[in-house]
Amino acid sequence: MVAVLIKIFGTENIELAEDVVQDALVSALETWKYRGMPDNPRAWLYRTARNKAIDIIRRKKHSKTIDFSDPERKLLTSEYTLASTMNDFWKEQHIQDDFLAMMYACCHPDISQENQITFILKSLCGFSTKEVAKSFLTTEDTISKRLYRTKEYFRKHKIRPSIPFPKEIGTRTSVVLSAIYLMFNEGYNSTHDDQLIRKDLISQAMWLCKSLLDSERTQLPEVYALMALMCFHAARIDSRITEEGALILLADQDRSIWNTELIALGSKYLNQAAFGDTLTTYHLEAAIAYQHCTASSYDATNWKEILRYYDLLLKIDNDPIVFLNRCLVLLELNGPEEALFMIQEIKDHKILNKYYLYHAILGEIHERLIQPDEAIKSYKLAIELTQSKSEKKLLSRKIAHILN
């Protein structure tokens, strides 16, 4: 609803759009309290918002708030065409398009990824500023500032939400996908929250991706691949933490509680991702996740196949984190000596040296090589570097395990 209203009033008037939605919801609550819920609450809300928008247009017709120079908006200024132009904005097909268009506007390449996600959560997912602040474990003030900056950017550059042309849809979609994936990861492995898993963020990310898949123009292979990837990851959510909120490693997870429906859904999406000749990191990550999800036990995991995917991943993007994860696969497939040899290749990497997982994996390798002192040293360093309480607990358990 906000997306439609932003289309009507322009990105420079986002507050106005939010106010109308707020007003419509308040009227709904007041009216429904006495007359009961209407048969089609959605249509009722849309109609109410539409009427409020008409009031605002009539009131602001001669003010400079709304830019009526746009041909589509020009028709809103005349009573000859106001009502039917307004009705056009609220057609089902347009509502869906506006939603996607707003998603692309939020993910404008010039807007920082943090601000992109903040704005998506606020304007498209209906999060309050407080909820967004909670998602990022920051203050409402910071979030307000981020929102303000994005709104200013829209205003200054007169960004018009639109679904990109086929020529550029690939590059623009990749920015949208990485925002969605980042949101998912924040939910899946919360970096700065007491809660390790945040299902609200996970479901929002999946919902956003699904809405891309619902429109023909944005049904790209990489979108299917990301959707598959998220399904596979989400299928394992419940087995990842104990009731007390402690982390459970893949090897120790109860595979019987993995969500088979989500795994099946993920497989379906992965098949759909296979058309065309696009091979993205999402395809490969999904393929890896698929291998994990379909292995009957940790030992039965097809590490060989997984290693092959990691090799392909490194070919697309020489990402040190991927390299690090590949070391883990080598550890399982070829043993700790080879893993140690490989991981030493990146021991001087600046970012990795500050990344807890690097030290955690190094600790694991040393543990397997029965070098307890080295292992404990690495685990301790990893504990210092992670902010997640669950990760800290898990690593402390590993140290305790060696000492016993």
Next chain:
Amino acid sequence: MKEFLMLIRGGQEKYNSASPNNMQKHMEHWQQWMGSLAQEDKLVGGQPLINEGNTMTEGGKKVTDRPFAEGKELVGGYLLIKADSLAQATEIAKDCPSFEYDCSVEVREIAPMG
């Protein structure tokens, strides 16, 4: 580009007795016509008018609570458009949807003063 005023007269009576379906169709024609003018950046503005009104005469002293014109002479709406010449503005006016209801359209150029 010059600006022109279109005064649309008459047609209200016939329109008011049209079926809801035909009224709807008529508004769609307006939508299409004005939409294409807006697309070509020729539309400045315009509004339909309500029949009731006041007419002042005798230096504003006398107020008659209706427009002087009757029926087909009554101004029912106006449009401000951009065009290169009176001829072009006239061509545009020929497509006015209200001709369906027997209106007349007067096209006048906005006079630059001073």
